[in-house]
Amino acid sequence: MDAGIKLRMSRLFNADTGKSVIIAIDHGIEGVPKGLEDPMAKTEELLQSGIDALLLNPGLFRRVCKFWKRRNDPGVILAADYFISTTVPGRKAEAEEYRKILEIEDAIQLGADAIKMILVFGQRDLKLYAYNLEIVAAAIQKAHRCFGLPVMLETVLWGITSTKEELGSIQVLRDMMRIAVELGADILKLPSLGTYEEMAQMIQWSPVPVTVLGGQTHPDFKCVIEGVKKTIKAGACGIVFGRNVWQRDDLKEAVKALQIAVHSS
């Protein structure tokens, strides 16, 4: 592995455990998310709570980078693209588009440790999916070839044509994971799916770290923590949580519980 990739990866994962509690606050690209109304204050609170990495959009990072003050502060993952489905925030999906919002050079100049991209399956227009795939592949190659920057790739079934069956299919998820690896992703970001035995099987072959996302806020946090423990036992290298953390009043306690679940499971 290249030195830069290795070094930057080391800032995202805890080496004692090889695991990571990553918090995502990149939701604002679609409008103000409940619980994230004041991203400045929330970011500061997250940094104080001891998370391992923060995933956010480049414009917001420019405004909050002043909170990074010590070596142990969280790794920085910048969102580099955007899947667009409405022309007015708050509307239901109207159609599908995909665009890059950040060049690798920007990410480097901003000091990011990684970028996150998405590969959206199930889009109605194959040409758009092909464009998405092309942009992702090119970004990964350039990030590797020129800058030693890791790329986290989230493979999602956000396309309009995705069927319920596909959305629940472990086989489809495995296929999508594999495509991400074949394209060169350094970290995978997946939804939680199936039993934990199935998850373990799905993860075990992966040559790159797999992180599992949290999704919608779950009313029972104990249940969330149990899920995280099982996820880690199933082989995940970390979690990427958003709403389940910053929509809670006890953010710091939530992070602490996640840290224990992730690093002590």
Next chain:
Amino acid sequence: MDAGIKLRMSRLFNADTGKSVIIAIDHGIEGVPKGLEDPMAKTEELLQSGIDALLLNPGLFRRVCKFWKRRNDPGVILAADYFISTTVPGRKAEAEEYRKILEIEDAIQLGADAIKMILVFGQRDLKLYAYNLEIVAAAIQKAHRCFGLPVMLETVLWGITSTKEELGSIQVLRDMMRIAVELGADILKLPSLGTYEEMAQMIQWSPVPVTVLGGQTHPDFKCVIEGVKKTIKAGACGIVFGRNVWQRDDLKEAVKALQIAVHSS
């Protein structure tokens, strides 16, 4: 903040008050606006009246730049794009298109302190909105990465599909502001909407200066001034006024009154 961004921002906002009276005369891109028939004479008059910054199109700026003579003359904000809705000036909107009309390199060579761009919500064609967003994101990143040039971003609901409800919705406006910040805008330009309490709430979280536009000419200028005072008290860092200034006979008095309202509120 980068040295260049900082220095150029300092030319747009008055540091004693942190506020700015910005006058927009970029309306000519759609044809001759009433009150702005002679842009040369009007620009000269505006410079003499003591405004803080002028927003105009690059072609016109080439013709009027001779009026800039002293360090305290207004900051220059160049319009860099254009939302097109008719193929003949004066017609009602026929369709929707968006195009860039200025490269960052041009703005720098012309000596601009900032560029202004628009992100148009409510467009019928999602592909066009996506194109708009991509152009804006790329321009912001390049302006920051290479040139230290600030970007003012105006988020507007000019699209054909925008509903009356959306146009009057504070939530939608907040969402649009947030998207602008996530993309990296250095200055926001917003319409005046809702009560001043709602405006204050809307503005207070913003990590970048918020300016509020004037819109159509209001018959009662006292009322306009009262509105400006409340806008500033609500947390706005300045106003971007056009017709309410240059459609008035007493332009200089109007600017003077705005200066007092903005800098002494």
Next chain:
Amino acid sequence: MDAGIKLRMSRLFNADTGKSVIIAIDHGIEGVPKGLEDPMAKTEELLQSGIDALLLNPGLFRRVCKFWKRRNDPGVILAADYFISTTVPGRKAEAEEYRKILEIEDAIQLGADAIKMILVFGQRDLKLYAYNLEIVAAAIQKAHRCFGLPVMLETVLWGITSTKEELGSIQVLRDMMRIAVELGADILKLPSLGTYEEMAQMIQWSPVPVTVLGGQTHPDFKCVIEGVKKTIKAGACGIVFGRNVWQRDDLKEAVKALQIAVHSS
């Protein structure tokens, strides 16, 4: 004004009078125009007749440039784009397309003093108009930023949807002129429209030279000359004539008369 722009402009306009007799022979891009069957001979004749500038297509210029022999020979304006309406010359308009046919670098390498572009209003497809506008804006910025090359912009209502009313509307013409100035055009090229008082009003605000075109051949040349005199008195900086010159047998006398009308009015 930039040195290069200034120097090249000075080659198009007579400094004693500030006026110019420009002859256009760029019609051949649509096929053989009556009166211009032998462009080589005609060009030579025009150069001998003492015109101020010649407007032609780049390919033809390569073949006739051998006739330029002295400093006082006419300025060279190269047509840089093309509004296309048929797939076979001679057919009636089938549809609408717009393409650039010359890069600024080509114009420079060929030694042109200016390029001429068109902005076509009234096109059926707004996307095509937006494309036209984008190409024109980019060419103007590049010609200015990199090469000091002036751009003459002709704003025309050639689009299929243009109504008779719009074609005869002084307001629409004023709007189009204004858009040209806001985009950065260095010279405007307009049709003759309205009374000469209206024309004077239309021209007087313009910060850049306005030239007026001749259009179709007029049977009464005296009448043409009278019109030119009044056009100049109305504030035009010159004329751009084609058919009214090279469809006449007495080309040299015609040019001489135009010279007197333009420079002695």
Next chain:
Amino acid sequence: MDAGIKLRMSRLFNADTGKSVIIAIDHGIEGVPKGLEDPMAKTEELLQSGIDALLLNPGLFRRVCKFWKRRNDPGVILAADYFISTTVPGRKAEAEEYRKILEIEDAIQLGADAIKMILVFGQRDLKLYAYNLEIVAAAIQKAHRCFGLPVMLETVLWGITSTKEELGSIQVLRDMMRIAVELGADILKLPSLGTYEEMAQMIQWSPVPVTVLGGQTHPDFKCVIEGVKKTIKAGACGIVFGRNVWQRDDLKEAVKALQIAVHSS
């Protein structure tokens, strides 16, 4: 004049008077100058004292740019090169070298209004003088061609072979000024030499603004002020003072006196 050059020049000179009080603090490139031990504090004091422009090195500007807060704050001139004569600060001149320390792109990104360069006459090695001249010429052309950035050129007789006669010769100074103009300098920076009648004669032909430097601290400040008044009367557009300002205890009073002498003479 290009828009950018014009706009940036307008930030260096006061348009009411056409004059400028420029303070130079770029001496630190050779070590700690007496009176400038704390460049941060001194810069802040200078900004508060109301100077028209500050001349400094790029590295220091990065640290003090935070003091720029309002549009009327001084213009920024960055030193872009360095004439080197010792290998240890404080030693007597050992030999002669010249190097560029700033690219035009850096100056632009930092938001500078101009750069300052030196052309050193009297160097022992003609090759080095030629290198100096080549670097200066290339920088001027690039600053003009690509960025609209003005270049202040200081022509000096710092070379080892310069004779006393040459150092005191008005003819040599005129020759050096002329070379600067022929190369494209936008502002000249000269030593005070000869009688004020001679200075007037020397300056009057210059097509670009001439500024006169202060040199070593003069014990009698009244005498300095008298000299400044005569310098301005002789046609200088401003002064570039360093030690005579920041080696004084009453810096603010000194600047005030200079302002009056420069702008009211």
Next chain:
Amino acid sequence: MDAGIKLRMSRLFNADTGKSVIIAIDHGIEGVPKGLEDPMAKTEELLQSGIDALLLNPGLFRRVCKFWKRRNDPGVILAADYFISTTVPGRKAEAEEYRKILEIEDAIQLGADAIKMILVFGQRDLKLYAYNLEIVAAAIQKAHRCFGLPVMLETVLWGITSTKEELGSIQVLRDMMRIAVELGADILKLPSLGTYEEMAQMIQWSPVPVTVLGGQTHPDFKCVIEGVKKTIKAGACGIVFGRNVWQRDDLKEAVKALQIAVHSS
């Protein structure tokens, strides 16, 4: 300060204390240093001992980067140049040369948090000193302009002509520090010189963090620790120690003692 510079600086200095224990192992560029015979083992040991940053050559870093495993592992400072004095390792100085051994792009690809460069005073050949200065200035500007990468600059009197007096002169050291700041260095690296009062005076004006190097191994480590405490009290932001750490048998205890001395003084 730019986002990237800020973020990368935060990895070198402990924000609670603002201080740093930096260990240098870049001595191998001149051959095998006593105590550093096995750089792999030593690096691993250093990482386990809890240092704040490691300064090393790029080639070695490629081989040891595998030891970086957690976010809190030391910041990485890569040596980017080399002052050469012999053609065979072990010989006495034969002459003087200076070369860059790392491009900024390499440092970025390797994931470095900063690069370290040297500016060597007292060189016999002024041309070589000028070359050194030019390389350093260009690297600083490029690191800042394009990549947001901090540059540590060590100003040293390694030149053959340096006199004993100069080597012991606080004034010369202050001058060299100042030159480094004027060129844009982000971190200074200095020898310990003079009394601690003099050191305090020397450091207090600096707008960038000052680190003090350890030099030759001192037999009495208690004495070393006392010196470090006083150095920190004098205003230094950290130490850059080499032989005094890795020539000791009790490396980990030594680092622990330095950590306490640096962060608790």
